[in-house]
Amino acid sequence: MKTSIQNIFTILFFLTFSISFAQNIEGIVTTSENVPLEAVNVVVKGTTNSAVTDNSGKFIIDSKGRLPLTLLIQYVGYTTAEIELTAIPANPLQVALKEENELIEVVVSSRRRIEKVQDVPIAISVITGKQAEQTGAFNVNRIKELVPSVQLYSSNPRNTGINIRSLGSPFGLTNDGIDPGVGFYVDGVYYARPAATTLDFIDVEQIEVLRGPQGSLFGKNTTSGAFNITTRKPSFTSGADFEVSYGNYSFLQAKASVTGALGKKVAGRLSFSGTSRDGLVDNIATGRSTNTLNNQGIRGQLLWTPTVNTNVIFAADITTQRPDGYAQVVAGVAPTQRAAYRQFDAIIADLNYQLPSLNAFDRKIDQDTPWRSNQDMGGFSLNVDTKIGGGTLTSTTAWRFWNWDPSNDRDFTGLQVLAKSQNPTRQTQITQEVRYAGQITSKISGVAGVFFIDQTSQTDGTEESGNAQWRFSQSTTSNLWKTPGLFEGYGIKTDARIRASSAAVFGQIDWAITDRLHILPGLRYNFDKKDAHYARTTYGGLQTTDPQLLALKKLVYSDQAFDSSTDNTDFSGNITVTFKASDKINAYGTFAKSYKPVGVNVAGLPTNSAGQPLLDLAVIKPEKVYHYEVGVKTSPFRNSIFNIALFKTDIKDFQTNVQAAELGVNRGYLANADKVRVQGVEVDGSFVISPNLTINGAVTYTDGTYVKFTNAPLPLEETGAPVSFKDVSGTNLPGASRWAGSLGGELSDNARFFGNAGKVFLAVDSYARSEFSSSPSASKYLVVQGYAIFNARLGFRASQGLSVHFWGRNLLNKDYYEQLLPAGGNAGQYAGVLGDQRTYGITLKYSL
Numbered sequence: 075m076k077t078s079i080q081n082i083f084t085i086l087f088f089l090t091f092s093i094s095f096a097q098n099i100e101g102i103v104t105t106s107e108n109v110p111l112e113a114v115n116v117v118v119k120g121t122t123n124s125a126v127t128d129n130s131g132k133f134i135i136d137s138k139g140r141l142p143l144t145l146l147i148q149y150v151g152y153t154t155a156e157i158e159l160t161a162i163p164a165n166p167l168q169v170a171l172k173e174e175n176e177l178i179e180v181v182v183s184s185r186r187r188i189e190k191v192q193d194v195p196i197a198i199s200v201i202t203g204k205q206a207e208q209t210g211a212f213n214v215n216r217i218k219e220l221v222p223s224v225q226l227y228s229s230n231p232r233n234t235g236i237n238i239r240s241l242g243s244p245f246g247l248t249n250d251g252i253d254p255g256v257g258f259y260v261d262g263v264y265y266a267r268p269a270a271t272t273l274d275f276i277d278v279e280q281i282e283v284l285r286g287p288q289g290s291l292f293g294k295n296t297t298s299g300a301f302n303i304t305t306r307k308p309s310f311t312s313g314a315d316f317e318v319s320y321g322n323y324s325f326l327q328a329k330a331s332v333t334g335a336l337g338k339k340v341a342g343r344l345s346f347s348g349t350s351r352d353g354l355v356d357n358i359a360t361g362r363s364t365n366t367l368n369n370q371g372i373r374g375q376l377l378w379t380p381t382v383n384t385n386v387i388f389a390a391d392i393t394t395q396r397p398d399g400y401a402q403v404v405a406g407v408a409p410t411q412r413a414a415y416r417q418f419d420a421i422i423a424d425l426n427y428q429l430p431s432l433n434a435f436d437r438k439i440d441q442d443t444p445w446r447s448n449q450d451m452g453g454f455s456l457n458v459d460t461k462i463g464g465g466t467l468t469s470t471t472a473w474r475f476w477n478w479d480p481s482n483d484r485d486f487t488g489l490q491v492l493a494k495s496q497n498p499t500r501q502t503q504i505t506q507e508v509r510y511a512g513q514i515t516s517k518i519s520g521v522a523g524v525f526f527i528d529q530t531s532q533t534d535g536t537e538e539s540g541n542a543q544w545r546f547s548q549s550t551t552s553n554l555w556k557t558p559g560l561f562e563g564y565g566i567k568t569d570a571r572i573r574a575s576s577a578a579v580f581g582q583i584d585w586a587i588t589d590r591l592h593i594l595p596g597l598r599y600n601f602d603k604k605d606a607h608y609a610r611t612t613y614g615g616l617q618t619t620d621p622q623l624l625a626l627k628k629l630v631y632s633d634q635a636f637d638s639s640t641d642n643t644d645f646s647g648n649i650t651v652t653f654k655a656s657d658k659i660n661a662y663g664t665f666a667k668s669y670k671p672v673g674v675n676v677a678g679l680p681t682n683s684a685g686q687p688l689l690d691l692a693v694i695k696p697e698k699v700y701h702y703e704v705g706v707k708t709s710p711f712r713n714s715i716f717n718i719a720l721f722k723t724d725i726k727d728f729q730t731n732v733q734a735a736e737l738g739v740n741r742g743y744l745a746n747a748d749k750v751r752v753q754g755v756e757v758d759g760s761f762v763i764s765p766n767l768t769i770n771g772a773v774t775y776t777d778g779t780y781v782k783f784t785n786a787p788l789p790l791e792e793t794g795a796p797v798s799f800k801d802v803s804g805t806n807l808p809g810a811s812r813w814a815g816s817l818g819g820e821l822s823d824n825a826r827f828f829g830n831a832g833k834v835f836l837a838v839d840s841y842a843r844s845e846f847s848s849s850p851s852a853s854k855y856l857v858v859q860g861y862a863i864f865n866a867r868l869g870f871r872a873s874q875g876l877s878v879h880f881w882g883r884n885l886l887n888k889d890y891y892e893q894l895l896p897a898g899g900n901a902g903q904y905a906g907v908l909g910d911q912r913t914y915g916i917t918l919k920y921s922l
Contacts, residue, residue: 465512
């Protein structure tokens with residue numbers, strides 16, 4: 075993998091060179107108060123061609139015939155300006171630089187227009203590509219440390235859920251039969267599979283995290299929020315960035331991006347990212363570490379500008395992951411209500427087995443089934459933007475695929491309980507969105523669009539028992555359980571298929587009653603259809619006609635098949651009132667009725683006393699969401715932002731995941747909770763204290779509760795109770811911490827490094843969250859304790875030339891869990907997804 079990174083890095087480097095000719099560009103550089111600046115560095119981006127201003131702020135630079143081009147205007151203590159030129163200016167350029175201690179006004183495109191984030195009546199957090207790079211946030215799991223309202227839980231890429239305000243995906247193992255409540259978009263393309271959130275970002279320009287329902291703005295319905303990610307676009311001006319990071323545990327990450335003109339109306343961009351790292355958990359059975367990183371991704375874009383009003387971008391990407399990883403470590407053993415001989419400690423004593431460690435943070439396993447978490451994801455898209463009248467018509471067409479090839483050890487031990495647990499999946503999707511956004515009248519602007527998605531998913535699974543299965547499944551004292559070879563090699567082959575189609579019409583208008591008072595109503599009509607097929611067939615084990623032995627085998631695995639088909643339509647909408655009391659205070663209030671589509675179970679169903687599947691669980695009701703929110707965005711003093719939002723979300727027929735005690739119910743099954751409520755407060759702020767000191771932070775309080783859930787699964791410790799379900803009304807939602815927050819700051823000063831103007835800096839970031847339940851029904855054994863981690867960076871950065879910094883993550887080497895989950899069959903043992911221990915390294919970046 076490291077050789078592949080080096081080869082691609084070399085190729086991209088040689089693509090940065092171009093031919094040039096000569097012509098002069100003149101200009102004058104001043105401060106915002108019109109004071110001339112002397113010794114300002116003026117550089118033609120992507121070259122070593124530069125000039126310096128004189129004492130009157132004037133400069134002359136030779137373009138060398140490179141048109142179009144971008145000028146970088148750099149001066150210590152001031153924000154670098156970028157000026158794109160397609161022709162030699164007839165008059166000298168007038169450039170006014172802003173002091174760097176001024177808070178940068180971030181602009182966003184979430185409402186399909188370019189506007190300042192403080193003017194948007196939506197709770198929204200923005201992470202720039204530069205900020206993500208500097209903090210080492212190369213995937214969504216790292217982003218959650220910067221945006222505490224975001225939660226991501228992943229025991230492997232398939233079993234990944236991303237939530238905002240504790241809502242979005244059912245906590246636990248993933249079921250393909252439902253839609254995520256958090257939309258994930260990259261350059262306008264919707265990514266249907268949550269596994270996408272585990273991939274490395276490639277050449278990201280900006281990440282916008284919108285909180286709350288956004289169904290009238292985005293193609294796919296989003297009941298909890300959306301990630302709106304934009305990548306850097308092709309430029310007609312040549313440029314390149316190269317970055318490489320080294321760290322402990324043999325961490326190596328390389329990134330590169332080159333862009334430039336390929337013709338008068340065609341420009342291109344090619345970007346690469348690769349990450350590798352040794353494992354953080356030792357497998358004493360194999361003698362090597364596991365939970366490695368091995369990711370590679372490449373993205374190419376072509377920009378065609380046939381007219382001044384039309385842009386066409388064709389993009390293609392592919393990302394691969396080949397880790398030896400996602401192994402979970404036994405975190406503890408819960409006593410269940412089963413008979414004494416069915417307790418985990420009694421079972422392993424009879425099998426003469428001992429766990430490699432009773433402390434999960436020894437990071438030792440002895441699992442004998444190979445861990446494999448291979449995935450490939452990619453696709454292509456065609457995006458056309460055309461200016462028509464006072465707005466822009468946009469068409470986004472995309473095809474994407476996801477291939478998942480896993481191997482898991484679901485008993486988490488060195489025993490051959492489950493010798494195989496493999497459910498490879500192939501998923502494809504086609505999406506089409508057409509929308510128009512712009513000014514309709516002098517008082518009304520808005521967006522209207524149509525959206526369609528068709529996706530198919532095929533899983534061909536295998537689960538197979540080993541020679542220790544008899545003891546874990548033993549439910550009577552009969553000696554027949556000890557029959558040699560009864561369960562060894564006994565398993566199920568699964569054929570699970572789903573086709574899901576969705577179509578929608580959506581829109582929102584912004585009606586300016588006055589310059590300060592706006593009303594924003596939005597509507598959405600949705601149609602969803604899902605067809606599912608599930609069939610599993612038993613195989614192997616002892617071949618016998620003895621009815622008693624056959625009955626024992628059926629207690630472990632049985633044949634099961636069912637088909638389901640469902641469709642649903644829904645009208646939803648929202649209304650927002652926003653009032654700009656002054657240039658520094660923007661208040662808003664929102665009510666939204668949202669909708670999460672019907673679901674289908676495609677991972678097996680629990681059975682009744684006769685061994686027949688409970689078919690009434692095959693189809694899951696849609697969620698009905700009622701959301702209320704008020705917020706205020708302020709700039710209390712110069713170079714500051716302070717925002718607060720209060721929210722309440724009521725959900726009827728909440729779609730939740732249930733981990734069944736039956737081995738044949740792979741990854742659990744879906745069910746509806748009658749009613750759920752999530753309410754809380756969010757506060758975030760950014761402050762430029764002085765020219766050398768900035769501070770930013772965010773804190774969220776979330777109260778997530780099952781208002782009514784009478785048929786919840788039993789907690790782990792109640793497995794074996796005479797009842798099958800439990801009333802957990804009034805208890806906390808899984809994955810919901812009451813408190814979560816982030817706090818960071820940077821101390822910097824002007825400096826030069828290898829002749830480049832820039833900043834020497836020291837930055838510290840922290841992230842903390844309180845305890846949360848890690849089980850659909852609260853279990854005292856599956857509570858993740860609260861934790862806090864601290865990260866830091868020290869170095870020099872420049873917009874042009876060489877930047878370097880040292881970094882450290884989890885500096886205090888805090889031991890913490892990201893998730894706890896029971897083993898298949900609920901025998902009592904449970905495992906933990908471990909947070910990374912202390913890591914550190916160095917990053918070098920060179921920009922042309």
